[in-house]
Amino acid sequence: xxxxxxxxxxxxxxxVGNDRTSLLDILREVQHRCGGVSGEAVDLIAKRxxxxxxxxxxxxxxxxxxxxxxxxxxxxxxxDDIIDRMHGxxxxxxxxxxxxxxxxxxxxxxxxxxxxxxxCIGMCDQAPAALIDDVVVTHLSSDTARSIVAELRENPxxxxxxxxxxxxxxxxxxxxxxxxxxxxLRGPVLLAxxxxxxxxxxxxxxxxxxxIRNVKTARLRGRGGAGFPTGMKWEFTxxxxxxxxxxxxxxxxxxxxxxxxxxxxxxxxxxxxxxxxIGGYAIGAAEGIVYLRGEYAYLRKFLExxxxxxxxxxxxxxxxxxxxxxxxxxxxxMGAGAYICGEETxxxxxxEGLRGDPKNxxxxxxxxxxxxxxxxxxxxxxxxxxxxxxxxxxxxxxxHGTDRSAGTKxxxxxxxxxxxxxxxxxxxxxxxxxxxxxxxxxxxxxxxGGPSGQMVGRQEFDKxxxxxxFATGGSMMVFGPxxxxxxxxxxxxxxxxxxxxxxxxxxxxxxVLLKQGIEKILDGKGEPADxxxxxxxxxxxxxxxxxGLGQTSPNPVLSTLKRFRSEYERRVKxxxxxxxxxxxxxxxVAQAVSIVGRESTHS
Numbered sequence: 001x002x003x004x005x006x007x008x009x010x011x012x013x014x015x016v017g018n019d020r021t022s023l024l025d026i027l028r029e030v031q032h033r034c035g036g037v038s039g040e041a042v043d044l045i046a047k048r049x050x051x052x053x054x055x056x057x058x059x060x061x062x063x064x065x066x067x068x069x070x071x072x073x074x075x076x077x078x079x080d081d082i083i084d085r086m087h088g089x090x091x092x093x094x095x096x097x098x099x100x101x102x103x104x105x106x107x108x109x110x111x112x113x114x115x116x117x118x119x120c121i122g123m124c125d126q127a128p129a130a131l132i133d134d135v136v137v138t139h140l141s142s143d144t145a146r147s148i149v150a151e152l153r154e155n156p157x158x159x160x161x162x163x164x165x166x167x168x169x170x171x172x173x174x175x176x177x178x179x180x181x182x183x184x185l186r187g188p189v190l191l192a193x194x195x196x197x198x199x200x201x202x203x204x205x206x207x208x209x210x211x212i213r214n215v216k217t218a219r220l221r222g223r224g225g226a227g228f229p230t231g232m233k234w235e236f237t238x239x240x241x242x243x244x245x246x247x248x249x250x251x252x253x254x255x256x257x258x259x260x261x262x263x264x265x266x267x268x269x270x271x272x273x274x275x276x277x278i279g280g281y282a283i284g285a286a287e288g289i290v291y292l293r294g295e296y297a298y299l300r301k302f303l304e305x306x307x308x309x310x311x312x313x314x315x316x317x318x319x320x321x322x323x324x325x326x327x328x329x330x331x332x333x334m335g336a337g338a339y340i341c342g343e344e345t346x347x348x349x350x351x352e353g354l355r356g357d358p359k360n361x362x363x364x365x366x367x368x369x370x371x372x373x374x375x376x377x378x379x380x381x382x383x384x385x386x387x388x389x390x391x392x393x394x395x396x397x398x399x400h401g402t403d404r405s406a407g408t409k410x411x412x413x414x415x416x417x418x419x420x421x422x423x424x425x426x427x428x429x430x431x432x433x434x435x436x437x438x439x440x441x442x443x444x445x446x447x448x449g450g451p452s453g454q455m456v457g458r459q460e461f462d463k464x465x466x467x468x469x470f471a472t473g474g475s476m477m478v479f480g481p482x483x484x485x486x487x488x489x490x491x492x493x494x495x496x497x498x499x500x501x502x503x504x505x506x507x508x509x510x511x512v513l514l515k516q517g518i519e520k521i522l523d524g525k526g527e528p529a530d531x532x533x534x535x536x537x538x539x540x541x542x543x544x545x546x547x548g549l550g551q552t553s554p555n556p557v558l559s560t561l562k563r564f565r566s567e568y569e570r571r572v573k574x575x576x577x578x579x580x581x582x583x584x585x586x587x588x589v590a591q592a593v594s595i596v597g598r599e600s601t602h603s
Contacts, residue, residue, distance in 0.1 A: 255452065410422060445479040
C-alpha cells in the first residue's frame with residue numbers, strides 16, 4: 001500500500017476515532033482529497049474501522065458523489081431535471097462537451113476536468129444550473145459554458161466563477177454564492193422576522209409534556225408531504241423507554257422542483273435550530289442531527305458558524321438557557337448524492353455510515369431509529385413551524401389555514417411561469433391563486449408535490465393546497481401548453497429508475513418497465529392495450545414496493561392516465577395483422593448477425 005494513501009487516510013480515520021458510523025464522512029473526505037476512493041483506500045479504511053472490505057465498497061458504490069475511479073481535479077455536474085431541461089440544460093451540456101472535447105461521464109485527457117449529469121440540485125428557480133465541485137453556478141447558457149471552461153483551464157478554482165453574490169446570506173463571507181433566494185411572497189409563520197432564543201425560552205418554561213401538548217393543539221402536521229401529526233411523533237418517541245433519544249432534521253430535499261429548504265437554511269437557520277432544540281427538549285434527546293444534502297455543501301460552513309454562535313449564547317450545549325440538566329447539541333451530517341436518503345429510514349442508515357437503504361417497518365424510528373435508539377425525523381419546515389408555535393402559541397398557528405390543515409405552506413414554484421421562487425401561502429390556497437401569483441395563468445398542467453406527487457389539469461385548479469385536496473412537500477412545477485406531458489412523465493420515470501436503491505424487485509424492475517412503456521408510446525408504437533397494462537403495472541409497483549420511493553414512483557403514470565388520458569389515446573393505434581408494432585425483427589437478430597458474420601435469411 002502506498003505511503004501517500006496512508007498519509008492521507010490515517011489522520012482522517014484518527015480524527016473520527018476510527019468510528020464505523022463515520023464511514024460516509026471518511027469517504028467524502030478521501031474523495032475530496034484524492035479525487036476518488038481507490039481499492040487501496042478501501043482496504044485501509046476497512047482495516048482501520050475493523051469492518052469487511054465489502055461494507056466499504058457497498059457505500060462507495062451507493063452514493064453518486066463517491067467514485068472508485070479518480071475524477072478530474074474539478075467535477076462539473078450539470079443539473080438534468082425536467083425544469084432544467086425546459087430551460088436549455090441539454091444545449092448547455094453539449095457546449096461543455098464541445099469545449100472540453102469529451103462526452104458526459106468522461107474526464108479530459110490531462111485529468112483536470114470531469115463532466116457528468118446530476119439530478120435536481122435545488123436550483124430550479126434559476127435553471128439551468130450546475131455544481132462545479134461544491135460551487136453552484138446558475139442561469140447557464142452555451143456562452144457561459146464556454147467561458148467557464150476557459151476560466152477553469154486558466155485557474156482550476158471554481159470559487160472564482162462567482163462574479164456576483166446572491167442576496168441575503170448568500171452574500172455572507174462563509175457562503176459567497178451566486179444563488180438568489182427568490183422569495184416572492186412572505187407569510188406570517190416561516191418567512192417573518194425571528195429573534196433567536198424567544199421560542200426556546202418559552203418552551204423551557206413549560207414541561208416537555210406541555211410542549212408536546214402545544215404542538216398537538218396547534219395541529220401541526222409534517223411538512224414533508226406525508227402529513228403525520230408532529231406532536232404524535234414526538235409523543236411516541238418520548239414514550240419509548242431508552243437511555244438515549246435523537247431528533248433528526250431531514251434537510252435532504254432531493255425531489256426535483258423542490259428548493260424551499262434551501263432558503264430556510266440560508267436565511268432562517270436560527271429558526272430551524274431553535275425548533276430542533278425544542279424538539280430535543282420535548283422528546284428527551286441530548287443530540288440533534290441535521291442531515292444536509294451533498295448538493296448544499298456550500299452552506300455547511302455558514303451553518304456551523306451559526307451553531308457555534310448559539311453555543312456561545314447558551315442556546316445549545318450544556319445547561320441550555322440556564323436550565324440545569326438540559327444538555328442539547330446539534331451536528332451536521334453530510335449526504336453524498338442519493339435521493340432515497342430523503343426517506344426517513346434510509347436517512348438514518350446514511351447517518352450510521354451505511355448505504356442509504358430503507359429499513360423495514362416496524363419498528364418505526366420512534367421505537368428504534370438512529371443506532372437503535374428512539375428517533376424523531378422531521379423536515380426543515382416542520383421544525384421551523386414548531387419553533388413558531390412555541391413563540392406565538394398554538395392558537396395563533398392554528399388560526400392560519402383550515403381546521404384539518406393548520407398553518408401555512410412554503411412552496412417552491414418553477415417551470416413555465418414568470419415569477420419562479422418561494423411563496424408562503426396559507427393552507428387552503430387554491431391552485432388557481434398560486435398560478436396567478438407565479439404568473440402562470442395559461443398553464444395546462446401543474447405537478448403538485450414533485451415527481452412523486454400528482455399532475456393536475458385545469459379542471460381541478462379550483463382545488464386547494466391542503467391535506468384534504470392536494471398535499472405537497474412543497475414542489476410545484478408548472479407546464480405550459482407547449483409542453484409534451486408524456487415527455488415529462490418519461491423524465492420523472494428516468495429519475496426514479498436512477499434513484500431506486502434496487503433492493504426490491506417491484507421498484508427496481510417495475511419502474512424500468514413503466515419507462516419502457518412510455519417510450520413505446522412516445523415512439524408511436526403504442527397500442528390501446530398498453531394503457532390498461534401500464535395502469536395495472538403502476539398499481540403493482542405502488543402496492544408491492546418496500547419504501548416510499550417505489551410506493552409513489554408510479555404516480556406520474558397513474559395521475560396522467562387519470563387526468564390526461566387523451567394524451568395517451570391520441571398516440572396509440574391498434575396492431576396491424578396481429579403484429580406488435582414495437583418489435584423489429586432485424587434489430588432483434590442484429591447481435592446474432594454480427595456474431596456469425598452473415599446476414600439473416602428472415603423474410
